[in-house]
Amino acid sequence: MxxxxxxxxxxxxxxxxxxxxxxxxxxxxxxxxxxxxxxxxxxxxxxxxxxxxxxxxxxxxxxxxxxxxxxxxxxxxxxxxxxxxxxxxxxxxxxxxxxxxxxxxxxxxxxxxxxANEHGAKTDAAESSPSTTPEVPDVRPTGMASTEAVEPIESTQAPTGDPAGPPDNPLLLSTLALARRQPSDEATVPSTVGPAATTSAPVAEATAAAATGTTSWLNGLTIVxxxxxxxxxxxxxxxxxxxxxxxxxxxxxxxxxxxxxxxxxxxxxxxxxxxxxxxxxxxxxxxxxxxxxxxxxxxxxxxxxxxxxxxxxxxxxxxxxxxxxxxxxxxxxxxxxxxxxxxxxxxxxxxxxYGFVPLTMKAVTEPVVYMSINGGPSVPVLVDTGSAGLVIDPRYVGLPGLGTKTGSGTSGYSGGLTYTYDTYTTIVDFGYGIVTAPTSVNLVGAASQDAFAAYFEPAGVVGVLGIGPNAVGPGPSLPTTALPGELKDGVLIDETRGVLIFGPNPRPARVGVAGAPISNLKARTGNNPLQVVWVIIDSGGVTGTIPTYLTGTGQLTGDLPAGTTVSVYTADGLSLLYSYVTTAFNTPVVVPNDSLMNTGYTPFAQQPIYSSNVGVGGIGTTYFDYG
Incomplete structure (x- = not known):
């Protein structure tokens, strides 16, 4: 709908x-x-x-x-x-x-x-000089109407799972996102958007901390x-x-x-x-x-x-x-x-x-909304629970009055993209009367803009809106927490109804798990026994990843075979979060020597999922809602 x-x-x-x-x-x-x-x-x-x-x-x-x-x-x-x-x-x-x-x-x-202070000291970098603005893909005027909704009881049971994060793993950052897939005749599948891997030393320290699942990008903000x-x-x-x-x-x-x-x-x-x-x-x-x-x-x-x-x-x-x-x-x-x-x-x-904005699915797997930054045009960005912070090509940002940068860094996504960025403080307008207070926005550096644009072109977006409180960077904060009133409480992704909702969870929760998006859960393939696994519940994860030890066959690389049942449960193994049978198109990539699983888009396609900014330790909570 x-x-x-x-x-x-x-x-x-x-x-x-x-x-x-x-x-x-x-x-x-x-x-x-x-x-x-x-x-x-x-x-x-x-x-x-x-x-x-x-x-x-x-x-x-x-x-x-x-x-x-x-x-x-x-x-x-x-x-x-x-x-x-x-x-x-x-x-x-x-x-x-x-x-x-x-x-x-x-x-x-x-x-x-x-x-609190932003994660890590900022490195000095030359301020980017945005080039001439290219043609904006599917630009829409910023809406003016607004619709409000309601604050519910967030969950029918207490969140489950050990709040402690996964062990340090050198492959963690690379396996939070899929390797880039080639477009097929059936559908154009974009490169996976996952948490950013940071290479500049100060930001890398913050990223490594976030990878444990216990570091929060709420920066001390406590939401009641x-x-x-x-x-x-x-x-x-x-x-x-x-x-x-x-x-x-x-x-x-x-x-x-x-x-x-x-x-x-x-x-x-x-x-x-x-x-x-x-x-x-x-x-x-x-x-x-x-x-x-x-x-x-x-x-x-x-x-x-x-x-x-x-x-x-x-x-x-x-x-x-x-x-x-x-x-x-x-x-x-x-x-x-x-x-x-x-x-x-x-x-x-x-x-x-509550604030409602239209949610469009592009390339089958990618949830997209439109926003205007610093008075610029309304442009498409990917809604990504798997990362934190707003990253965008500055050629689609209103540059007059932008001010001076507050930080710099180098980040990247799996599949070969590494980019530099400068951080500014400005206004983000989602349309429909939903406007933030001044908040941090990461603008891609001039030397990286063409590569960044080419990487996300299959998904039809010019930026990534990371909304995960305990995701891996780049941060330094979540723009959605700069919204007024109750709008900052969290975000509901409802792909079935085609709507993104800011605010408290408007729907009754079937079950909640500690951490958004990184959570300690149990999973299995086929009829294999349930095993503990750290999972990133990632709306931008395309078709996801799965560690070798969950395959039950010792498979080290490639796609999980079509026809395999994948089931994910709460940490106690009692409540099923989602389950599906893989197909030639929708199947996770097997990742060896890793303990982290990426859900990909599938659970979001099956049910409304709410990413809450409320949770013990500031790591947030993920709620799987009734449809």
Whole structure:
């Protein structure tokens, strides 16, 4: 099912249920601007920006694809209005008002947004000089609409598997990805995109650490699912308190009457967010209970899909409330209006739950999405759970205002590609209102651009978006963790429905395993006994790899014979994650003297798989969801 049909199906049912009008009232993300005039303080090692967990785009960032917002327009309060956030230990306290105006204070548990130093020192390298921009393959305009979804209970059982990583192995990096295959008459199979092998000494140290499966590219970021939405609810309550205190509380009857409208709308926003929190577990439970029952299961899925719209409805009410609050200022309560609108802006950012973008399968095995970097064109990139960090040909990046590089390195993929890159900090726009805060992006060096382009040309992409928290580099971070609100929680790859979803897992999990993508599991071929194996669950792994000891025949090289059953289980051997019978096209490459297996694309083709940025030790968790 395509992305358009998926969203359209949900939207049609929403209209039937009477929520379509609310959704259409206001664009959920086109309005969600940043509060520009506010002060932030921090204590200890925990950073605070605006309000803890409000990981919003900076107010002075350049517009990207038309989705950036002018935070200073209509939202900043007067000089006497302050919004102060103080973070101490695990609590955030926000105080609104002061200087003669009533103050409102509320607290919440914080999400640790502090970041450690990037893995390894950066080596000096000459800044690349991008050549003239070539023709962009299948460039699409950046979308503006947005669709939100819902935070579920992430798993029906605790993740299994030893969190410790695989032993050091000199062949590890080369076997995380397949050797390049030649195109066939049936399908053009691209070179495998796997974790990067780094050759510059400082980065190599970081890569070797990541290869153990215990090093995290989250760089100290601790994500608490649901914390951003809870903070949004508190900010809505604070906005209501400010409006009441400075209109009716000041005996300003005219502005008080006007404030009734935004107050009513704010209540609606609260109701929809609260309904999302309350209804989601039951909707997910219904999907689980009806699994395997035709028609009934489809209806259960449709019911769950509708709940994914609840946060979008809340965003619509927030946007409309923001608009009507401006009238409160006109009728004599400018201070109340400005304070309330600042809080609404923050609530809109924190209330972002899910973002949907179309997912296209190219060359049979490659999941592709479109993005714009630093205001450049919207171009195709590979979604790769098997690596960490965004790597792209700079000829497809908006270069004006890019700034100076923050690091350099040399990396590569199996099949003969080695490339240099320079790291910059800029904005990534996925379209549909999904825009990151400034984040690290690796631009391929000038001398490597042609080889890089030729290597990925069969897959029809110009870059790789690595989203694996404990994958092997190149890092230095995951751009998806720079998204606002709950969008940073993780990524669902749903190839069947043709959609990529940012945020908490929207579907009920069948089973979860520790590590994303590297996890300690059990596997077998045919009727051979189950054996322990370290597995990289790799959306960019094409048809995968398998170590010799799992073949049961002593095979050292070549493809695993067609007709062989491959089965992968949780570490305790009790839960089947996926199983398939190899074919002439879809079969893993046998790798001798290695203990690591690469799944390739097959498990992603069979079921939705969610890569979570939440997990013990920052290594993430991989969830195999109900379809």
């Amino acid at each position: 395509s992305h358009a049909r998926y969203v359209g199906r949900v939207g049609a049912l929403a209209v039937a249920l009477g929520v379509g009008l609310a959704i259409g009232a206001t664009s959920a993300t086109a309005w969600a601007d940043d509060a520009a005039d506010q002060t932030s303080t921090s204590s200890g090692d925990t950073s605070s920006s605006q309000v803890a967990a409000a990981d919003s785009v900076a107010a002075d960032q350049p517009a990207v694809g038309g989705a950036a917002h002018d935070a200073a327009s209509g939202t900043a309060g007067p000089a006497t209005t302050t919004l102060t956030t103080t973070t101490s230990d695990s609590q955030t306290t926000t105080t609104v008002g002061g200087d003669g105006t009533p103050t409102v204070t509320f607290s919440s548990s914080t999400v640790d947004l502090s970041t 699912p649901g914390a951003s939405v809870q903070l949004a609810l508190q900010q809505i309550t604070a906005a209501e308190t400010v409006l009441v205190a400075q209109t009716w509380g000041q005996a300003n009857l005219v502005s008080g009457v006007v404030a009734v409208v935004p107050l009513t709308l704010l209540v609606q926003a609260q109701l929809w967010l609260s309904a999302w929190q309350a209804v989601t577990p039951g909707a997910q439970g219904l999907v689980i209970a009806t699994a395997g029952i035709p028609i009934v299961h489809q209806l259960a899925n449709l019911t769950l899909d509708v709940t994914l719209l609840f946060p979008s409805v809340a965003q619509s009410w927030l946007g409309t409330a923001h608009t009507f609050t401006q009238l409160v200022a006109v009728f004599g309560s400018a201070s109340a209006a400005n304070q309330a609108m600042q809080l609404m802006s923050l609530a809109a950012q924190n209330g972002r739950v």
